[in-house]
Amino acid sequence: MIYLADTADIEALKKLYSFFPLEGVTTNPTILKQSGLKLSKAIAEVINIVGKGMIHVQVLSNRAEEMVAEAKKYKEYFDLGNNYYAKIPVSVEGYKAMQILKDAGINVTATAIFTQQQALVASRAGADFVAPYVSRLDNISSHGIEVVADIVTNTVEFDLPTRVLAASFKTVDQIHRVSMVGAHSATIGPDLLMQLVAHPMTDISITQFEVDGKDLYDI
């Protein structure tokens, strides 16, 4: 599983990119709102940090033609080439837009996915990534991990080129589980990414090594 940062918090992103092997960044309107930045500034800053990584930018329109126009505008404005992914919600208009965008050679990430069938239809519509919302499913007494597992099974059994981008996490355990069911990728907020690599026993072990080796390393 590859990791993407789900944030437009520029300082958090800089810190993460200094050590975490990330493959890109995802944003959505809510994430932008939290960052306090307008789209042009936020994505320009993200590009400075991410370099050649993937950048997934969500459209705001809800009509297919407008989604397509928006996606094309962002690709050109930010000059991202093949690293740009247009995030398109899986509405009726969204599925229409996905097919037009694929025909135009623009990468597509299908978002706001809550069922395996939504993901399969998005995949057939040409989505490069499908993003099921794990926590939001768990929060309505559904089972986010099972939905991710079903989508992964479909991609394997039907030999689909689509990759599963698990999203909407609240716990490290959810991330552990999506990786165990074979999700190709996960987009994760800064706090949880930091928690993924932290363990108190690691800290204790490192401290002990420092103490024990202090006077012994003489070259």
Ligand SMILES: O=P(O)(O)OC[C@H]1O[C@](O)(CO)[C@@H](O)[C@@H]1O
């Ligand atoms: O439930 P949350 O934490 O708002 O997450 C929704 C998720 O959907 C996405 O828009 C999918 O890429 C992510 O950016 C975000 O993690």
